[in-house]
Amino acid sequence: MVTTRDLEAHFEFECKACENGHCSKADVEKILAERKGLKDFYETFKEHIRECKRMTYGQYMFVIDREILPEAVLWWHNHPEFKETHLSTAVGTDERPLNGKFAFIPFLNVQVEPLNMDGNYWVFLKTYMPADDPSFPSVAAKLPAALWIEREVKDLLGFNPINHPDPRRLILPEDWPEGVYPLRKDMDYKHSPITEPKTEYRPTPKDTSLVPMGPVHAGVEEPAHFRLFVKGEEIVDVDYRGFYSHRGIEKTGEGRLTYNQILFLAERICGICGYQHSVSYAMAVERLADVEIPDRARYIRTLLLELERIHNHLLWVGIAAHLVGYDTGFMHAWRIREPVMWLVERLTGNRKQYGMNIVGGVRRDLLDYRKEEVLKVVRQIREDTKKFLDIALNTNTFIKRAEGVGILPYKVAKAYSVLGPTARASGRKIDARLDQATKTAMAYNEVDFKVPVYKEGDVLARVLVRMDELFESIWIVEQLIDQMPGGNIMVPIGDLPEYEEALGFTEAHRGEVVHYVMTGEKNKVYRWKVRAPTYNNLPAIPEMLKGYHVADAPIIIASIDPCYSCTERVQFVDIKTRKVKVLTEAEFNELSIKHKGVF
Amino acid sequence: MAEAPPYSEKLKSWDRFEAERFSRKAPITTPYPFIDIEKPPEYRGIPHINPEKCIGCGACANVCPPDALIMEWDKEHGVKRLTYNAARCIRCARCIEVCPTGAMEPTTRFEIATNNKEDLVEVVEHKLAYCEDCDEYLDFTERQIEYVRNILPREIFHLYALEDRIKLTQEEKMRRTVVKLRETEGNIYSTFILLNTREGGEE
Numbered sequence: 001m002v003t004t005r006d007l008e009a010h011f012e013f014e015c016k017a018c019e020n021g022h023c024s025k026a027d028v029e030k031i032l033a034e035r036k037g038l039k040d041f042y043e044t045f046k047e048h049i050r051e052c053k054r055m056t057y058g059q060y061m062f063v064i065d066r067e068i069l070p071e072a073v074l075w076w077h078n079h080p081e082f083k084e085t086h087l088s089t090a091v092g093t094d095e096r097p098l099n100g101k102f103a104f105i106p107f108l109n110v111q112v113e114p115l116n117m118d119g120n121y122w123v124f125l126k127t128y129m130p131a132d133d134p135s136f137p138s139v140a141a142k143l144p145a146a147l148w149i150e151r152e153v154k155d156l157l158g159f160n161p162i163n164h165p166d167p168r169r170l171i172l173p174e175d176w177p178e179g180v181y182p183l184r185k186d187m188d189y190k191h192s193p194i195t196e197p198k199t200e201y202r203p204t205p206k207d208t209s210l211v212p213m214g215p216v217h218a219g220v221e222e223p224a225h226f227r228l229f230v231k232g233e234e235i236v237d238v239d240y241r242g243f244y245s246h247r248g249i250e251k252t253g254e255g256r257l258t259y260n261q262i263l264f265l266a267e268r269i270c271g272i273c274g275y276q277h278s279v280s281y282a283m284a285v286e287r288l289a290d291v292e293i294p295d296r297a298r299y300i301r302t303l304l305l306e307l308e309r310i311h312n313h314l315l316w317v318g319i320a321a322h323l324v325g326y327d328t329g330f331m332h333a334w335r336i337r338e339p340v341m342w343l344v345e346r347l348t349g350n351r352k353q354y355g356m357n358i359v360g361g362v363r364r365d366l367l368d369y370r371k372e373e374v375l376k377v378v379r380q381i382r383e384d385t386k387k388f389l390d391i392a393l394n395t396n397t398f399i400k401r402a403e404g405v406g407i408l409p410y411k412v413a414k415a416y417s418v419l420g421p422t423a424r425a426s427g428r429k430i431d432a433r434l435d436q437a438t439k440t441a442m443a444y445n446e447v448d449f450k451v452p453v454y455k456e457g458d459v460l461a462r463v464l465v466r467m468d469e470l471f472e473s474i475w476i477v478e479q480l481i482d483q484m485p486g487g488n489i490m491v492p493i494g495d496l497p498e499y500e501e502a503l504g505f506t507e508a509h510r511g512e513v514v515h516y517v518m519t520g521e522k523n524k525v526y527r528w529k530v531r532a533p534t535y536n537n538l539p540a541i542p543e544m545l546k547g548y549h550v551a552d553a554p555i556i557i558a559s560i561d562p563c564y565s566c567t568e569r570v571q572f573v574d575i576k577t578r579k580v581k582v583l584t585e586a587e588f589n590e591l592s593i594k595h596k597g598v599f
Numbered sequence: 600m601a602e603a604p605p606y607s608e609k610l611k612s613w614d615r616f617e618a619e620r621f622s623r624k625a626p627i628t629t630p631y632p633f634i635d636i637e638k639p640p641e642y643r644g645i646p647h648i649n650p651e652k653c654i655g656c657g658a659c660a661n662v663c664p665p666d667a668l669i670m671e672w673d674k675e676h677g678v679k680r681l682t683y684n685a686a687r688c689i690r691c692a693r694c695i696e697v698c699p700t701g702a703m704e705p706t707t708r709f710e711i712a713t714n715n716k717e718d719l720v721e722v723v724e725h726k727l728a729y730c731e732d733c734d735e736y737l738d739f740t741e742r743q744i745e746y747v748r749n750i751l752p753r754e755i756f757h758l759y760a761l762e763d764r765i766k767l768t769q770e771e772k773m774r775r776t777v778v779k780l781r782e783t784e785g786n787i788y789s790t791f792i793l794l795n796t797r798e799g800g801e802e
């Protein structure tokens with residue numbers, strides 16, 4: 001069994017920075033030999049790589065020239081051996097106060113071997129841009145997964161992705177003036193200018209009519225505006241405008257909070273997967289500070305993460321049943337879910353927003369007599385869910401509406417970097433719990449569970465993936481309670497190192513949550529970037545909707561388990577993007593009317 | 600009067616009233632606003648400031664993520680004001696963790712809906728310590744000084760001559776240090792002690 005102590009990052013050597021690969025004197029050859037694929041990348045782009053280093057265990061950074069950014073990203077993404085590699089997201093940073101440059105960092109989840117956390121790693125491709133010309137060649141022109149993120153940095157930081165196929169506003173509201181970039185360091189976090197609203201909807205394609213859906217989604221009860229272009233009953237195309245619940249959380253975190261206060265803000269990004277965000281953020285800071293948290297804290301975190309997954313999947317299956325008109329299922333799913341909420345309330349002090357984390361461990365211990373109650377509740381849930389599924393999956397109302405609807409093929413799922421159960425229902429074998437080294441913050445390496453994968457890619461497959469996962473989660477909870485070690489529940493962190501970067505990640509119920517943290521001076525955070533899984537899943541929705549009926553739209557949209565609040569922690573607005581060639585906006589619009597579908 | 604059971608026993612024996620109803624399957628909804636709901640003893644409700652224990656150190660205001668706790672100084676009237684606004688509170692209970700005297704008390708109250716926003720605000724005013732030499736109020740409260748007196752061992756108090764210096768402003772303390780330094784010219788040991796005195800006095 002591997003324990004955290006085995007991590008190389010925690011060995012004590014004379015020069016800790018060298019050993020971690022941060023130091024300029026660190027042996028590049030040695031770092032590149034650590035993981036499969038790094039050496040090949042270095043050889044291929046040798047003359048464009050300025051620097052390479054290991055940020056922390058399993059996270060590598062290459063500083064590359066901006067000209068080759070798309071090639072470098074695609075080299076990893078289309079690597080013939082590393083099939084499930086995906087572009088996770090990218091971060092734009094205003095580093096002008098440090099070195100007078102802007103930085104754009106796409107990062108990839110490189111999967112040498114699926115579900116092998118010691119073989120896989122993250123690759124950061126950092127590109128510096130001069131302050132007077134923050135532009136870079138667009139990756140989105142060749143890879144749809146980068147569509148939103150490049151529009152995001154364009155809105156928030158004023159970067160210019162050259163040849164981006166759809167350079168409309170994504171995040172900022174319509175009444176935000178041009179040329180004001182909120183995430184630049186020279187803007188105060190309280191500043192909020194307003195001008196006349198200016199909407200940029202896509203024109204309705206010829207011979208279609210418009211069915212607006214939103215601005216508030218009927219089933220999920222959150223703001224998102226879908227504009228369905230229909231021919232009769234059939235959906236031909238979709239335009240999306242969201243980011244109505246952008247709250248500027250990242251700016252607030254960078255502007256005035258200390259690193260422990262951000263933890264609670266991170267937990268409030270989402271009402272459902274709050275603890276996942278909290279753990280991700282804590283993990284990023286712990287990686288930075290290079291501390292090893294006690295085993296008991298890792299177990300308690302994992303236990304709560306899995307309890308959260310259980311109640312979320314039950315909540316989701318309830319909503320799915322509700323959206324197809326099977327309200328009995330909705331009532332029963334939520335009835336089954338309620339005891340988990342009660343249990344968590346007693347374990348942590350609240351039904352949601354557990355407030356259990358602190359950087360370096362957890363705040364409340366799990367009292368021993370509670371263990372029996374946890375087991376009692378999860379066993380009850382297993383019984384009840386089995387009974388519920390027995391009935392629900394034999395109900396025609398449910399099956400007929402879910403089967404063969406909203407199909408997302410594997411190739412599209414990969415091109416959009418779709419994550420979580422949505423991806424697993426389309427045959428992608430990914431699960432951030434095992435894919436990447438979560439062992440510093442969570443105990444997934446010490447429990448046994450399977451990752452269910454379905455090939456069908458329709459709504460029913462997404463239901464089944466989630467239900468299989470639910471039973472796996474119950475099994476994980478039972479193992480955790482059984483193996484729970486004793487000892488402390490937290491270690492103090494002390495001062496954070498300055499200007500270090502690290503990534504924290506968990507597998508939320510919808511996919512991988514990623515928190516990128518760059519520290520500043522005096523224990524503050526210089527840059528904090530949150531990427532919720534819906535951010536990657538939502539751009540793929542138009543691909544799922546095309547060709548199905550308007551009546552199927554709510555269930556297809558809900559089938560990715562969208563969470564607009566998490567996605568929109570930074571504002572954005574999107575519209576489905578299509579053809580991918582080098583075009584001006586007008587040409588692009590023209591083309592989008594003529595052509596149908598990219599894939 | 601019967602003795603209350605210990606807290607740990609209370610934790611074990613507590614059960615929610617809906618649980619029994621839940622096992623019977625139906626009906627499982629409760630007429631909530633018309634009945635009182637008791638939250639479990641572990642529940643993190645809105646905290647409450649106990650003004651008798653509070654010393655006005657501001658540790659809670661420093662850690663509060665949403666600024667529900669604010670510390671204000673009113674030097675003219677010699678008042679330090681700690682304001683708690685339950686409407687801003689996210690119930691993370693960080694203030695309860697960091698409070699040195701246990702003045703932030705946890706409760707299991709969760710219903711804060713009200714017609715009048717002022718109901719949600721708790722204000723604790725502290726008297727600031729007064730420096731008679733400079734005719735000025737200090738940054739810290741009389742209770743903070745009292746607290747320092749109680750926790751510091753007597754010897755340290757005497758060693759750093761805190762009895763005289765604890766109620767002085769920063770400037771006055773520095774001035775006196777300079778005067779003392781001139782007096783004890785060349786004696787490095789006592790200089791060292793006097794320089795450290797400042798830290799002791801500030802708490």
